[in-house]
Amino acid sequence: MGRKQLWMVIAALILVNCLTIAFFLSKANPAGGAVLDEEAVATIGKETILRQDWLNELESRYGKDVLKEMVDQKVIEEMAAKYKIKVSSQDVDREFRMLQSTTTSFNKQNINNEEKWKEQIRSNLLLEELLTKDVKVSTKELESYYQKNEDLFNVPSAYHLSHIVVSTLEEANKALQELDQGSDFSTLAMERSIEEFSANEGGDIGYISEGDERYPSQYIETAQGLKKGSYSLPIKVDEGYAILKLEGKINGKKYSFSNVKEQIRRQIALEQMKSPASATTFWDDAKVEWFYGQEGN
Structure with missing residues (x-):
């Protein structure tokens, strides 16, 4: 998965996370559930759309995707702990810096969600490390990649x-x-x-x-x-x-080879993978069972 593809995935996952929050907050029913279920959330002339109808529609449209994202996050955390894999705050900060500098839609709303962006970046880096944990790449190949793609590591x-x-x-x-x-x-x-x-x-x-x-x-x-x-x-x-x-x-920054050596190793390994990078790979290992059956896809 290329850097731009990764950032597009991160942006999509942030959106899913926002939908998760909105959906489950709307599901919260602190008092008088039956009354809230019958609450009208919109009126069109003499017709009404009830709260429960709206929630059912949200679940049918987004429920599976939201739940899968939640499961994937937990799977990544558990597998990272199992295989003793960590990512440094420096790696997360570097990716976030690159994301800010190169993503056209990074505005005030996204900036205010910096912690959520960093959480998602951390999760994606952990997934990359998990998927490539057994892959060895020679120093010569790493240095060659860096020299050929030096501009990718020069943040303006x-x-x-x-x-x-x-x-x-x-x-x-x-x-x-x-x-x-x-x-x-x-x-x-x-x-x-x-x-x-x-x-x-x-x-x-x-x-x-x-x-x-x-x-x-x-x-x-x-x-x-x-x-x-x-x-x-x-x-x-x-x-x-x-x-x-x-x-x-x-401020612009040029990252040295030592700064991005592991990022390059992951990048080369991921480019050689035949299947998309996905936490679903580890669902069996994590013994996942969920509402939609046994498969994550």
């Missing part, structure tokens, strides 16, 4: 930005004046920005780094001159004018 500086995009310089100057008078950048972006996707997120566009083709090169140049929490003067863009706010920054 990345800037977490929000922006307000308006059509005219006059509108931009008016927005800038409101910011100077204490208006909230996020609120103003939702009200004024014509870039609808980011406007819905309070102008948040996540992390971008040099060479990012989604945004004008002026974004990086401008961000380099900002302090965290400050905003820029209006800059000319294709849609009109933009005001940038620097939410945060990750």
